Amino acid sequence: MAQKFRSFRVDAIVLKHHDYGEADRLLTIFTRQKGKLTAIAKGVRKVRSKKGGHLEPFTHSNLLLATGRTWFVVTQAEAQDSYPNLTRELEILGFASYLVELVDRFTYEEEENVPIFNLLKNSLARLDEGEFPAQLVVRYFEIRLLDLLGFRPELKNCVVTGNPIQPESQYFSAALGGVVSPQAGKNLQGAVPISMPALKYLRHFQRSSFDQAIVAKPADEIYRELEILMQYYLTYILERGLNTPGFLRRIRRDAGTQAE
């Protein structure tokens, strides 16, 4: 099995890690060059390891990978951005985990997708900077990710009748991948209601760059509605539940009332 290139450099974001063997970690990374990869980092749990800090989840690192027998092996690591604020506040840490979980669950190994890499990198940086509401960063990320994955929801015309959507409360069908007019939606199995303001913001995010998206100032209850709607749609496409939304719900609940 002759490999032409035994070693290569990648621009990578660490999605997650698992302890492996005595002091190693198995990493899931998303790279600009080759999409998602699994790589082993040897000895990084040892306190003397210099690589450890460059390989924590969410970190954007420049890695030198060697082709190993089972996995790629990290031979050098240098953090470009470690986004320290992502691990200084529990809800922000939860949001960053959510972005990373979505990318992990929606992508396959060794499928290059530079726009997804850039979207993830920029969104983590925005959460870290904290200049804009975290909810806005996350909801914008979801709608762009759906676009890049080929699951762009139809938000202008009713997916049942094909008629243009009127400015009133509507339904949304995950199975049909878009908005459904009230008449067609009320008897449609699995369709959930969506308010006009929520729909308006979804459309705005769908057609905007992030700089344009930030002019939107949705109220908290609209953010909540969008969060529930997007999780319903994403879970339907994945055919499996996500872990992070449950974590976010739990920590929000516990932040209000200390667990007994």
Place this chain on the structure above:
Amino acid sequence: MLIPEPVQSLIDAFSRLPGVGPKTASRLTFYLLRGDETLSVELANALAGLKENTGYCQQCWNITTADRTLCEICSHPQRDPAQICVVEEPLDVLALERTGGFQGHYHVLHGALSPIEGVGPEDLKIAELVARLKVGAVKEIIIATNPSMEGDATAMYLQQQLANRGVRVTRLARGLPVGGDLEYADQNTLLRALAGRQEMDQE
């Protein structure tokens, strides 16, 4: 080469252990096969008793012998119950005990929060820790989770849960390199981290 089934099954069992590859597994197996029988018998007895004769301390959740409710540290009269050091794993207790620099009690969470893996507060011994505060003797909780994303998440959650309960909440100083495991820290590094522990911000 055909390896007899009893030999192969021991090789397979060894190779499932951390840090043991197929070569080491074979070497260990053939060593036992050639060696003195008492070695095999002692090893077999020790393995059989490992799970059967151990249990968890009902106060700190560290591993102890099956016949005791409280571990040696929790029942030691010279240890100070006013300080509780919270760690992820029993091996971290061992690492801190080796330093000799801590005279309080421990609390073993048995893991760390991980949003991505779906490890939530209910999967850790957190409610048990909060319950220990109600007994009243506790003055300081030292959070000694690993300097990793999961360790940070756990520390922040604990800080939130322990705030306004009349106890001081501190975390080990940042002397430990990010990504490293507490159990691998050398004694001096741990002692420094313990001495330089900092208050966690009260929101």
